[in-house]
Structure formats: structure tokens, C-alpha cells
Amino acid sequence: MSEKDMNDKVNEMLQRSEANVKKAEKSFIHPEDEEREVVAPDGSIIKVNPIYDYFSGEKPKEEKPCSGIIEKFLNWARAESIWVLGFGTGCGSIEIPPLVTPRFDMFRFGVQMRPTPRQSNAFIISGYLSVKTLKRVIRTYEQMPSPKYILALGSCTINGGMYYDSYSTINRLDKYIPVDVYIAGCMPRPEALLAGFTKLKELIKEGKGEKANEYARNFDEYKANQKKIIKDWNMPDYNW
């Protein structure tokens, strides 16, 4: 990449960032994330814009399924190895420990917990999401590799649940990220969660676990919805 291209890219990013900042009434960018000039070890001065330099601002792409039996094999493999991200977003996560311990033992269903989004393909949204957590959830979700699935627990993700009138929690999860499976209950029992995993496996095997592609397809719409409620958008549009 030539220097000119580089400069163009930097300028473009700067403009985007400025536009972003102008949109919000007050700037929510943390000092260490602000664009600035830093001195490199060799003495040269570099412009950095941490939010855009460290992550991709590019839109996600739709991924075409493989054909025929290969896709079937892949779906089978995906269905039998659901790796769940260990991010307890709400109160429903209290029912995860029983699942990973001997009594309910979800490992025999091919489900296990992973500590980082890079290794996971399933995300349990365990109940209500405050706007503050939703921001982290979006960021985490976008860091997960495709194909990825979302299980939403409880009333709160469907229509706000008992926090329907709270200023802090969202009402409908599907406006912000696509959801594969909803499990009713407040909170759902471990058995219901297992039923949810069973349903998710069925969906994947039928080739219906395509919500990651749906997110890519309707990316602009989802982003618009997310930005409407997350006032301090101090992160790139797509961060993987």
C-alpha cells in the first residue's frame, strides 16, 4: 500500500470518527481511545486512532453454504460441538453451573463452555440486557467466528420481561442481534436449557442456523437500531 493510499485511509477514518463524535451530544471516547499523535521508538510521529486502527470497520460478509453432502457433514459437526461462550450476561447464568457439573452434565450433549469469544460459536443471552451490557454483547458477538448461534433465555429477551419499564434494560433482543432459539421461563431451568440446545442442534442439522448470515445481510439495520440506544458509541462499527 502506497503512502498516499495510507494517508487517504487515515483521513477517511478520521472523518468518520469526527462525524461520529458530532452525532453524539457529548463525546464518550475515553482519553486513551482518542485519536492522537504518538512518537514511535524511532522518533517519527504517527497519527493513531485506536478505535479504527485496532479493529476492522468493514461490514461482515455473508458466507455461502457448501454444497450437498459436505454442508450436511459440516452441519452435523457444528451441531454436535456447540461451544458456548462463558459470559454470564444476566441472572439466567446462575443455571449454567448446574449444567457444567455432574448432575445435568451438558458435555454429553456436545455442549461445553469456552472462556473467549474466539473459540465459541454459541452465545447464551441469559435474560435481561442493560444497555451497558448490550454494548459488550454486540462487541463480543462480532468477535465470534461464524457460524454462530444465540440462545435467548427468559421473558426479558422476548418482550422486556419484568423489566419492561426499566430505563436501563432493552425490551426486544431481536432488534439488536439475531436470535436462534428462545427459551421461555424466568429463569428457565437447566432442563429447559438442555431442551433449547436440542432444538438448536435440530435447527443446525436442518441447515437453519443461518443467523450469522442474517446479521451480515441486515447489518445496516441492526447497526442503526444498536446506535439508537447506545449513546456512547466508542467502538468501531464492526470489531472482529
Next chain:
Amino acid sequence: MKDLIEKLTEDFKISDVVYQRPDLAFVTVPKGVAISLVTELRDFEGFSHFVMMSCVDWIEEGKFQLLYLLHNPKTKTDVGVKTFIDRENAEMASAHHLWKQVWTYQRELKEAFGIDFPGSPRVDENFVVEGWTEMPHMRRDFNTKEYSQNTYFPRPGRETNDPAEYMRKKLYPNEPITAKKQDNDK
């Protein structure tokens, strides 16, 4: 407990003493002496445990009520020191030097009610909400349901019927009825 409060009444202009339980009393003092009373109770009367700090919004009177709840581990009694401050440009002297956890309460009250505590550490930092642009969320005039409906949009497709109104429509649509009166419960 009674003796103690009587002893302090004159010095600290205590008014409005309520003995809620034998081991719990609430006293009201003017804004200026609240912190000194709290200090006095801590240093000389053995109320060494700071239980909590809270605020009540009496919007009708235009006042915030601040509460410092102190506990005496020896006599096992509690005293709640209340003071009223104006709702407009609410400001109160900081008590963060008395106990280590007080600045957390003051930081929360700044965010939730908009009460300023000049000098309290990190008082301007966000506590629970992030990117909040509305009025402080715990104030009585902040309507959380309305905000939620306008911001997060409940799932559409729900409608309900009032049984009496529905029966009127079905059974006696043209009969004279009681004019709808204002809701007194509100």
C-alpha cells in the same frame, strides 16, 4: 438512645425525632450541621459503623432528603441522621473523609439524583449507567416507563380490554353511564 439524642438536641439543632424501633431512631438536622453530627456520633458516641447513605426525593416540597445511617456495634443501636437540601442545584458537603466507602455512595447519588458533593473523589465518574443523557434516573419526575417505551419499543400486537368497558360495548352501548372520573390513586 433517648438520652443520647436529648443530649445532642441542643448542640445540633435536632428536630423531628422518630423512634421507629427501640433500636432505630431517625433525627432531622439542618444541612449545615449534618456532617458535624455524623462526626460527633462516630468519634464520641461509638457509632463507628457506617451502614448506608441514601436519598429520598420529596418532589412536592422541592427537597431531597439525605440520610446517613450509623450503627453502634456496642449498644447495637442505629441512628439515621436526616437532612433536607434543595432540589435545585442540589449540593451537600462531602463526608468521604469519615469512612472509606462514603465516596461510593456520593458518586451514586450524584449520578442517580444529581446531588453534587464537591471534593468527593471520582464523584463525576459514571457509576451504573453509561452514556446517560436524560435527567438523573432516580428523580421522581423521571418517568421510566415512558422512557422505556419510547426507547426500547415493546413488542407490538398486544391489546387489552377493560371488562366493564367491554361489557358496556357488548350489552348496553347506548345506556347512560357514570362519567369517567379522575383516578384518585395517582
Next chain:
Amino acid sequence: MSLKDILTPFTAWSKVVKEPVTIKDPLNREAAPRYRGFHDNDIDTCIGCGTCEAICENEAIDLVPVDGIETKDGDSGLRPKIDYGRCCWCALCVDICTTNSLRLTNAYKWVDTDPDNFRFVPGVDEKDWYKREEGWRKPEPNYEFYGLKRVEMGELHPEEREDSFVEMIKGYSKEQAEAEADRCVECGICTATCPAHMGIPEYIKAIRNDDLEEGLRILYDTNPLPEICGRICTHKCETVCTIGHKGDPLSIRWLKRYIADQNPSEKYKKILETDILKKNGKKVAIIGSGPAGLSAAHYLVLLGYEVEIFEKLEKAGGMMRYGIPEYRLPYDQIDKDVNYILSLGVKIHYNVTVGKDITLKKLGEDFDAVFAGTGLHLGRSTRIEGTDHENVYQSIELLRKITQGEEIYVPEKIVVIGGGNVAMDITRSLARLQNQKYGKVQVIATSLETEEKMPADREEVIEAREEKAIVNPGWSPQRIEIVDGKIKGLHVVQCLSLFDETGNFNPQCNMENKNFFEADMIVESIGQGMDVSYISEDIKEHLELGPRGRFRVNDYFQTSLPWLFMGGDTIQGPDVIHGIANGHKAALGIDKFLIGE
């Protein structure tokens, strides 16, 4: 740290040989018998009162119409629809359910890909968990969210009242009224059943808030005779009260009376803001000052009409004054309501009989419209053998005479034929007179209907018995035995049924089972007929007749002669509250007829 600390943790290996604790089939595991799972509703028991909706803190419950369930008295026809995007399974809706129809089963598995599916009407939408017996039901024992027991109404003791015409019901005190009002769940089911559609939950709420002036305003919206209705209304509202499904229904009537009693009559005009009324210059004549006439007069005068009432007797009130004994409805309370209406500018002409002193035709010419609320003042006879004897009386006639203060014939033994409220009134009045005269009571009230089907209010029967009158229902009168021109008694046979399969009146009797009631005097109280002698023939021929010999009226009680309106007992009822409702509606009809929309 020692070697022991390194080796001891290895004792955990002893668990290796233990049986694993893993549940073999977690997908089909039953929840506990008390588990709060998904909802079920017995839709036949449910009445759609909406109390579940009121207590739901998450606004998860909607009331929706359901196919196949009709809106009728005591059932709104709505059923709860639950949004599982809101529910938190606290089961408050189950605990407060007024009919115990709602429950939670112990099913807990519902997985779906579409978030819009999580809404359903329990008991109506097909779900596989309804067959489960286990689940959450209202806890036992003594676990109630509202009072089931009615606040006891202070009454005169039977000994105190059996020989006096002093009002027997004492009325609620403030604490009692507020405690009783507190039991209301504000569903509003009763409003539909009340013929006047009074705002019952609203005025009960006014009592709770201790705002009796507001309560009075609500009462006068639909009922200008609250003192009277608060005492003698047939309170159909209480029969459908939702609280009555598990406990005693609310005593709505006494609460209404409480509001009226507590507001002094001199303040009425100020409270009701009727000091100055606008006038529109039109005139309406009203025949009869019963409930229908007074109600029509009240609403007409509020609408700006000049109203004149023509009353046959010397005082206003009609059947309320002349048909109901004083111990149930003291005359000063009638005066309180009537005087307020008269004070609004209603003119009343006493001792004027329409048809005799002034013709209906003349009224029609002098006034813009005429409302006739003449009531049922002719007693009906059983026409059995012996009823033409001089000591066989009509109850309605006797009651009027008692009110007018005339001396009536009270022998030692009396039989009353009839099982309605009027029969009970005359029975209890005669019992009081007997007590005053002889110090003892021997009145037998008998009726065709059996005890359960007697049309009289239950408490009337109970109170009559408390006053030592005998109520012996289920007998069909056959003939009156007269010996030497004196009545000896009444022969009766057991009555089996009143109506045949088609619903026509056709009593069936068991002739074998006979009985004889001794009596010196027989009172017939089997209903009343209307006196239409005030309508001259030339007018009558313009009037169409409807069912059961009544005149045909439209929705606004307008007869086929546009200027003539009719209401009250002659059209609907017979009771006070229908009269009031008719009068109100007719007033609106007259307004519509004279001024238009």
C-alpha cells in the same frame, strides 16, 4: 506445610467408585408438584373479571374476547391472554384469582424460534400441559388477598324490632364502610348487571379514599334516589359480584346508603353543582311521582326542561312510600331524596288524578312531552274459591293504608299468599301490628315456589322468621274455607313445579299432600297489575301493545305516540332500580325527541 497437606486431598479419589449422580434423562424430568410452570385456565369457571391483569406487576396479562364465550351478566366474555415475554411466574394472578380458575401447571419446557409465539390464552389455545394435575394452586389455609367475609351490618335485634316500625338496619360506620369498600377488586362486572349501570367500582373507590362528595356525584350521575336505593334496591349487582365466588359478595347497597347518609341534604346542591340550572323553555309533564317519574324529572330538569309532576296521592314517592313499610324505608329518607329533586325547580301537583281531574290529552296539548310512570297499583287475585270474602285483602292495598295511617283489620291469625318481596313486607308489617295488638305473632306466608326458588330476597325471609312470622313455601292454594261467613283457613296442596318444559306458567301439584293453614284473614300478594284508566280510548287506540299486555316502547321508552313516554314498573321490573334507569333513559329520549341530537 507438611507432607500431610500434599497427600490428604487425594482422599477425593474415593469418590471414583461411587455411583454417578448424573440424571439419566434430564429432558423428561418432572418438576416438583408445586412448581410454578406454565398457565392453565378453566375457561368455564373464569368470568373474565381482570383481577389477574390488575395484580400483574409486569403487565403480562391482556383480556381478550374468546370465540364461544358470550358476554353476559356476571361474565365479561373476556379471558386472560398471557405474554411469556413478560411473565415472571410469580403466580400472584393465581393467588388472587376470584374464581380459582387460573392455575400454573408444572410444565416448564417451551422452546421456540419465533419470539411472537410466546403469547397464548390459557385453556383456549391448545397446549399439551393442560392435562397435568400438578402445579401451583392458591396456597392453603387462610391465604387470601382480599377479605372474604362481609363486614357485619348492625341491625336491630329481632326482639327490638318485632313490634316497631323504626328502621331496622343501622347503617355502616366510617370504619365499617371503609373495611367493606376495601374488599372490592374494581373489576366492574357489576356495572353491567345494575339496571341503571351505576358506577359501582367508582363510588366504592370514593369511599376508600374518604371522598364522599365525589361519591355522591358519582351516584347522582345515574341514580337520583340514592337514599332510597341504598335501602331497598334489589341489588342484582351483588348476585354477580366477583368476590361472591369465593366469599360473601360486597354489600354494595349498604355502601351506597353510606355515601348518601353521610352527605347532609343541605349540602347537596353545592356538592352536585346544581345551584344554577340553565333553562331551554320546553315543558314536560310527568304522571306519577314514583322512582321512574322522579328520575325522569331529575334528569329533565338538569337538561333545562320545565317539569311538572301530577301525583294522585297526597305525597310523592309512589310505591316507594305506599308499598314499602317504614321499617325498611323511613319516610324522612324518601323526603330527603324527593325534596332535593323538587328543590331543583320541579313542580308537583298532589291529589291530581290524570284521567279524572285532568285528561291525558290535555297534558299532551299543554306540554311538549309527557312521561307516564304510573306503576302497578292494582292487586292481583288468585281467584280461588272464597277470595270474594270481605276479609280477603290485597297486600298492596293494606300497605298503602298502613302508610296513610288508617286503621286496618288485624286478627290473631293471618295467612299471606305469595313469596315475593311484597309478600314479605306485608307479612312482617302484619306481624308487627299483631305484636303491638296482641303481643304475639301468627302470620303464615306461603307461596307456590319452593324455599330455594322464592323470588323474595333471602335476607327478607330470614328476617321475617326472626320476627317469628312463619314462612312455609311450596304450597298451592286451593280454596278458602269459610264457615258462617267467617274465614277459617286456607286449604293448600304441595306444589311440584311451576313451569312446563316450554317455560309457560303451568303449576303441577301433588294432590295427595295436603295442608291447612288456619286464618281469620287472608292476604293475597301474588303480583300487581297496572291501572291504565288514565289513558282515554282515543289515545289508547294509537298505542301499540307489546308482550305480556304491556305497551310497546322503543329504546328510549317512547310509545307509538311520539309525545308520550312510558317507563317504570309498567314497562320493566317491577323494582325501583329499573324505574330509575327507565326514567333516566326516557329523559334522554325526551331530550332527543324535543331538541334532537
Next chain:
Amino acid sequence: MINKFLGFEPDKDKLPSLTAKIGDDIDLSSHKYQKIWLGPNHPGVTGNMAVELWVQGNTVVKAKTHVGYLHRGFEKLIERRLFVQGFPTSIRMCVAEPDTNEYLIATCTEQLSGYDKAVPEMAKWLRMLSLEMARLQGLLRGVPGQGGTFALGLGVQWGVYLRDLILDRFEELTGARVYHMYIIPGGVRGLLPDGFKERMEDNLRDIDDFIIRIRKLMFHNSVFKKRAKGLARITPDMVDKYGIVGTNARGCGVKRDVRKDHPYLHYDQLDFDPPTDTDGDIYARTWVRWQELIQTVDLIRQIMAKMPEKGDIKAEMPNVLHWKIPKGETYVRLESGRGEYGMYYVTDGSAKPRRVNLRGPSYTHAIALLEDMLVGADVADVHAIMVSLQTCPPEIER
């Protein structure tokens, strides 16, 4: 020794000295410090919260607690709800020991409306039973959980299984596994089901066995001893300065227990003595909790033996739909597994509360205390310190 031989032992002298103090501005551009966010998406934090750490090498020089990820505005929501509707909302304020919340809100409303004398005996014993069961299930997660922070996962596996058995009993008694919604203003929502005591006794025997085993597994474990002893020490003079309560205070010898200091329900009829220790480090706190586990099992046995067989479960109260409470305020506290847990409740004469404010022990433990305690700690111990202070984020932000 081995490390030194292999060359893994860091040479502490070569690292820059710890110059930063709490409150100082740490200049990240000096390249001496690194900033790490621990959480919210991190398996090592207690629930959905975050700790912002400034580290120098492996050592924390500054820490900030960030909460609010679970903020739902309970106190605002309860202001919008009728008094009877408060308990389903309040119970969700803390998922680790939910029953405490329902007890507080029920007792506050009863005290202010004057119905506290009307609560039936049976209901009081059942309330105690459910509170002690809640403490037990919390400890069954908490005690082995401390081992879990030092990578001792086995105890957690046992503890969670046994906790599940207690949840089964809860399910029988209250109708729900986690959010029991059992204690309501005026009483409780059900009697003991048939055979409950026998099944509970079976579970308690299993727990007795577990208590012995976990002692061998954790407290006689060289790894646990080496890491937990001396770490994050609380001294008695810190207790009042920071408002430390519960097992954290008892771990350093300050005997504070609401059940003894302000006996509520029928705790004065039970025979128990809150355990204490003197060291004040993580080992001592865990040891106190382990003793408390024994004591809680004993208390449940005592309660089941002393409680009446039958009785009313709810006081006769006004219609819940129009229940109004006169103007007043009160503060009610109880001893939860984490320490003094209280609620400040204000009514204004209407059908809804004016203000509800929860005082959770984590409010002070996890912010003021934790931030100071983390300074100087190793990054690997941060999780252990958080767990040892029994951090529960929902009760901080509510």
C-alpha cells in the same frame, strides 16, 4: 528453586519499583504500566462486572471496579409497583441468595403498616427455614468456589451438585428453583409438603459428608494453603473504616452477626454461635465460611425440629390491590451469607413506596475495599480476592 534453575524466576530487582500509589495519575504512555480489563466477559470475575487494573509486571498498582452491567433500576421499578407487587421484583436484586430480598421487603412493609405483630408463628419459622436454606445453598457454592479460584475445580463440582439438591427442596417448598418468591408481606406462600423433612434430612447427611471431604480437599491442601494464607489480609481496624460486615469481619476476629446482635424472626430461640478466626486472610475467611456451613446445617435441623407442625401461613391483611401504608420510614437488616444486608424503606401514605434502597455488603466490599486490597496483589490472585470478599455485583448496582 526449580524455577530459578530453569530461569523462570523473575528477577524482582530488575523490575521498576512500585512508585504509583492509589489515586495517583498513572501515565500509561511512560510504558511502565499496562492496563488490563478484567471482565465483564471474563470467566474469572464474579458475575457480570469488570475490574480495570493497572499493572506493573505482574503486580497491580491501581484498580477500579466497574459495575452497572446488571443495572435494572430496581429501586425505581419498585417505586412504581404496589406493595404486594414488590417481592417478585425485589427477589431478583441478588441471585446468589434471593430469599433475603423478599424477607427484607416483606418485613419493611409489615413494620411500616403495623402488621409485623400479625405474622403467624408458622410463617416465621418457614421464613427462617427458607433463609437458612438460602444461606446453605450460597455457601455450597461459595466455599468450594474459593478453591475454584485457585484452580481446584473438584470441590465446585461437588458443591454445585449438593446445592442443586437444596434447590430441589426449594422447588418442593416454594414452587421455584432460584427465584422462590415465597415470603410475601404478611406471611409465606405454602406449608411444608409431605415428607419434606425426611428428604431434607437425606440431603443434609450428604452435605455432612461433603463438609468432611471439602475440608480434606481444600483446607489440608498444600496449594490452597500456600496461596490463600496471608493473602488479602483484613485487619480489625479496617472493619469500621471500610464498613466490613459478615464473614469478612468475622474472619479477622470482629464478631458481628445480625442474627445475634439484632435477633429477628426466632433466631433468639436457636442455639448457635457465629464462628470467627483471627488471621483475616483468605484462608481464614474461607475457614469461617466452612464452619458456617456446619452451623447452617445444624440450624436447619434445629428449625425443622422446633417448628410447629401446622398453622396459618399468612396474616389477615387489607385487599392487596388498594393497600396503603401511612407515611414512615424504616431500616431492616438481616444476616445474609455475605454479611449485613439491609433495606431502607420510605412510604408516603400512597399505595406505592416512595423509596426503596438496598444496602448490600458488596457495595462496600467490592468497591472501596476491593480497590484498595488489589493494590500490590498479583494479577493471578485478583479473582481469588474478589471471590473471598463475596462480591455480588447485582446488589451493588441493583
